[in-house]
Amino acid sequence: MSSPAKVAPEPERVRTMFDGIAGRYDLMNSIISAGRHHHWRRLAVKAAALGPGMTVLDVCCGTGEMTFALAASVGPAGKVTGVDFSRRMLEIARQKALQRGQLAEFHYGDATHLEFEPNSFDACTVGFGVRNIPCLRDVFLEMSRVVRPGGRVVCLEITKPTRPPFKQFYRVWFDAVVPALGRIASRDGSAYRYLPESVRRFPAADELAAIMRGTGLKQVRYRLLAGGIVALHWGSVN
Numbered sequence: 001m002s003s004p005a006k007v008a009p010e011p012e013r014v015r016t017m018f019d020g021i022a023g024r025y026d027l028m029n030s031i032i033s034a035g036r037h038h039h040w041r042r043l044a045v046k047a048a049a050l051g052p053g054m055t056v057l058d059v060c061c062g063t064g065e066m067t068f069a070l071a072a073s074v075g076p077a078g079k080v081t082g083v084d085f086s087r088r089m090l091e092i093a094r095q096k097a098l099q100r101g102q103l104a105e106f107h108y109g110d111a112t113h114l115e116f117e118p119n120s121f122d123a124c125t126v127g128f129g130v131r132n133i134p135c136l137r138d139v140f141l142e143m144s145r146v147v148r149p150g151g152r153v154v155c156l157e158i159t160k161p162t163r164p165p166f167k168q169f170y171r172v173w174f175d176a177v178v179p180a181l182g183r184i185a186s187r188d189g190s191a192y193r194y195l196p197e198s199v200r201r202f203p204a205a206d207e208l209a210a211i212m213r214g215t216g217l218k219q220v221r222y223r224l225l226a227g228g229i230v231a232l233h234w235g236s237v238n
């Protein structure tokens with residue numbers, strides 16, 4: 001069986017795709033998740049175990065929704081930083097930060113080669129991003145590297161439900177409804193055909209936990225949300 005790492009698309013294709021859908025990304029996110037993504041993000045923020053004055057890095061930050069959710073838990077004395085390699089997604093994140101008066105910083109960068117010193121942050125998160133990265137091990141190693149010992153690495157991602165009725169719902173929703181909505185909402189419907197493809201090749205929750213443990217993270221746990229359509233994983237840096 002080929003590993004998920006081997007069949008993930010080229011980074012350049014992923015970047016071009018997100019640049020292309022950036023303007024409609026937030027709306028599509030709300031439609032696809034029926035608005036539930038805010039709740040899932042709040043749970044991810046809780047899993048990051050942050051407190052006032054702490055620092056947190058959000059990789060694959062996109063339009064900044066996870067980054068902004070993290071800001072509340074570190075407060076004005078803390079610092080939140082988002083990194084993404086789609087300039088168009090970052091532009092939207094920066095515009096939103098200005099409009100909302102949020103202090104988050106956004107940087108261009110690759111999640112697998114972060115330009116930060118080791119132990120720079122109290123936690124590092126990734127929301128709906130690792131599915132797009134060819135080598136999962138590389139991204140968790142890199143996220144762990146920039147977090148201080150004892151800090152958390154948190155991953156929120158779409159996964160494949162294994163139990164009915166969510167298994168059947170998932171097939172109809174992600175394989176038929178989402179690509180159709182994508183065709184209506186964006187000129188390039190291929191981005192929303194890509195979504196179910198990317199989830200299909202993504203490892204199941206227990207496999208992802210094993211990959212995280214394999215990078216040296218300790219106390220790796222996960223929780224399935226929305227009937228197993230979304231998985232929230234977290235672990236501590238040693």
Ligand SMILES: C[S@@+](CC[C@H](N)C(=O)[O-])C[C@H]1O[C@@H](n2cnc3c(N)ncnc32)[C@H](O)[C@@H]1O
Nearest residue numbers: 018060061062084085086089110111127129132
């Ligand atoms: C589905 S969006 C998620 C955005 C945001 N985290 C959220 O929760 O809405 C995935 C993002 O990952 C970014 N991305 C994918 N691979 C990346 C990489 N290797 N380095 C940095 N960003 C990457 C894409 O540009 C895109 O903005």
